[in-house]
Amino acid sequence: MQLTFLIITVILTLLTVLPILRLEAWWIRGLDFPRLQLFLIILITLALELLLLDLSLPFNWGLVTVLWLCLIYQAWWIAPYTFLFPVEVKTARAPDRKKSIKIITANVLMPNRNAAGFLELVRENEPDILVTLESDSWWEAQLDSLETDYPYTIKCPLDNLYGMHVYSKFPMINCQTEYLVEPDKPSMHALIILPSGHKVRMHFLHPAPPSPTENEESSERDAELVIVAKSVADSDVPVIVTGDLNDVAWSETTRLFRKISGLFDPRVGRGMFNTFHADYWYLRWPLDHLFHSRHFTLQHLERLPSFGSDHFALYTELVFEHGRNDEQNGLDVESDDKAWARKKAVSQNVSKSDVPQPEKHLV
Structure with missing residues (x-):
C-alpha cells in the first residue's frame, strides 16, 4: 500500500510541478487546464493516505506533506474563480x-x-x-x-x-x-x-x-x-x-x-x-x-x-x-x-x- 501511494504521490507531484516550467510544449501547457480535477484527485488521495497509512512512520508523513503542498498550490490557482474570493468587477448599481x-x-x-x-x-x-x-x-x-x-x-x-x-x-x-x-x-x-x-x-x-x-x-x-x-x-x-x-x-x-x-x-x-x-x-x-x-x-x-x-x-x-x-x-x-x-x-x-x-x- 505504501508503494502504491508513493507512485500516486509522485505522479500527482509531477502533474503539479511541470506547469511551473515556462516551457511551451503542448503536453506541459495542457496541464494548466485540469487544475480543478487535479485538486479533487489530490484531495481524495490525501484523505486516503491519512486514513490508510501508518502515520507513525516519517516516510508516510513525507508523502502526506508533499500532497498537502500540491493541494495548496492547485487551490491557489483556482480559488479566484470561486465565491471564496472577492469579486474583481463590481456589480452594476443602476442599469442604464x-x-x-x-x-x-x-x-x-x-x-x-x-x-x-x-x-x-x-x-x-x-x-x-x-x-x-x-x-x-x-x-x-x-x-x-x-x-x-x-x-x-x-x-x-x-x-x-x-x-x-x-x-x-x-x-x-x-x-x-x-x-x-x-x-x-x-x-x-x-x-x-x-x-x-x-x-x-x-x-x-x-x-x-x-x-x-x-x-x-x-x-x-x-x-x-x-x-x-x-x-x-x-x-x-x-x-x-x-x-x-x-x-x-x-x-x-x-x-x-x-x-x-x-x-x-x-x-x-x-x-x-x-x-x-x-x-x-x-x-x-x-x-x-x-x-x-x-x-x-x-x-x-x-x-x-x-x-x-x-x-x-x-x-x-x-x-x-x-x-x-x-x-x-x-x-x-x-x-x-x-x-x-x-x-x-x-x-x-x-x-x-x-x-x-x-x-x-x-x-
Missing part, C-alpha cells in the same frame, strides 16, 4: 439600457447542425452583440435570418474550425478582419457605438490551442494574446476582448494577458463558468472569455444551456459606469511580466502595431 451592452460568445462547433436550437438561444437572450466561432458557410447561411435585428456584421466563414462571425444591433465602424499570427486564424476588430454615444473598442479572438493536432507549442496562441494585450493597454477608449482563447482563466498566460492589458475578468469571485466540454461534466474548464476595461461594471454573467456544440455559450451584460473606475482593481504587472511578454511576441515576429486600433481612424 443606453449604457449597457449584452454579448453572447459562442463556439458553435462547425459540424454541429442544431442551428435552430442555437438561434432559439439567441432570441431568448436577445444579445446586442453575438460572436460565433467555428462558423463556416453553412452556419453563415443559418445565421442570415438574424440580420433583420442585427444589421451590422463582420463575416469570415472558414471550413478549418476557425471561421468567425459578429452580428451587432449597435453600429460597428472601422471593422477589420486580421490574421495576427497564423495565416489561417482570423481575429476581428471594431469600434462599437452604444446608444449613449460612448464608443467601445472590441476585439474578437480565436487562437489555436497547443495540442498534437494543432500547434505543438503554445507560442502562437500566447503571442496573439500578448500583442492584443499590449495594444489595448495603450487605448484611451473602453475596451472589450472576447472569444474562445483556447486557454483557461487561471493559466499563467491568461494572467499575463490580464496584467499587460489591464483588463478585468468578471468571473473572478463569481465562479468558473466552465464553457468546455459540454458533453463531459467531469472534464470542464473555462475556455471562452470576456475581458473588459475598468469603464464597465457587471450586470449579468451566465453560462447558457447546451445547443449541440462541445462548448456552452457565454452571456455577459456590462454597464458603462465610468465613475466607478477607482473601485476596481485587477492584476499588477511587473518587469518580469513585461520581459516574458516581449519574448513571446518576438518568438512569432509580431508586435502590437499589427493589431488594428479602430478608434484611431475616427473622422
Whole structure:
C-alpha cells in the first residue's frame, strides 16, 4: 500500500510541478487546464493516505506533506474563480439600457447542425452583440435570418474550425478582419457605438490551442494574446476582448494577458463558468472569455444551456459606469511580466502595431 501511494504521490507531484516550467510544449501547457480535477484527485488521495497509512512512520508523513503542498498550490490557482474570493468587477448599481451592452460568445462547433436550437438561444437572450466561432458557410447561411435585428456584421466563414462571425444591433465602424499570427486564424476588430454615444473598442479572438493536432507549442496562441494585450493597454477608449482563447482563466498566460492589458475578468469571485466540454461534466474548464476595461461594471454573467456544440455559450451584460473606475482593481504587472511578454511576441515576429486600433481612424 505504501508503494502504491508513493507512485500516486509522485505522479500527482509531477502533474503539479511541470506547469511551473515556462516551457511551451503542448503536453506541459495542457496541464494548466485540469487544475480543478487535479485538486479533487489530490484531495481524495490525501484523505486516503491519512486514513490508510501508518502515520507513525516519517516516510508516510513525507508523502502526506508533499500532497498537502500540491493541494495548496492547485487551490491557489483556482480559488479566484470561486465565491471564496472577492469579486474583481463590481456589480452594476443602476442599469442604464443606453449604457449597457449584452454579448453572447459562442463556439458553435462547425459540424454541429442544431442551428435552430442555437438561434432559439439567441432570441431568448436577445444579445446586442453575438460572436460565433467555428462558423463556416453553412452556419453563415443559418445565421442570415438574424440580420433583420442585427444589421451590422463582420463575416469570415472558414471550413478549418476557425471561421468567425459578429452580428451587432449597435453600429460597428472601422471593422477589420486580421490574421495576427497564423495565416489561417482570423481575429476581428471594431469600434462599437452604444446608444449613449460612448464608443467601445472590441476585439474578437480565436487562437489555436497547443495540442498534437494543432500547434505543438503554445507560442502562437500566447503571442496573439500578448500583442492584443499590449495594444489595448495603450487605448484611451473602453475596451472589450472576447472569444474562445483556447486557454483557461487561471493559466499563467491568461494572467499575463490580464496584467499587460489591464483588463478585468468578471468571473473572478463569481465562479468558473466552465464553457468546455459540454458533453463531459467531469472534464470542464473555462475556455471562452470576456475581458473588459475598468469603464464597465457587471450586470449579468451566465453560462447558457447546451445547443449541440462541445462548448456552452457565454452571456455577459456590462454597464458603462465610468465613475466607478477607482473601485476596481485587477492584476499588477511587473518587469518580469513585461520581459516574458516581449519574448513571446518576438518568438512569432509580431508586435502590437499589427493589431488594428479602430478608434484611431475616427473622422
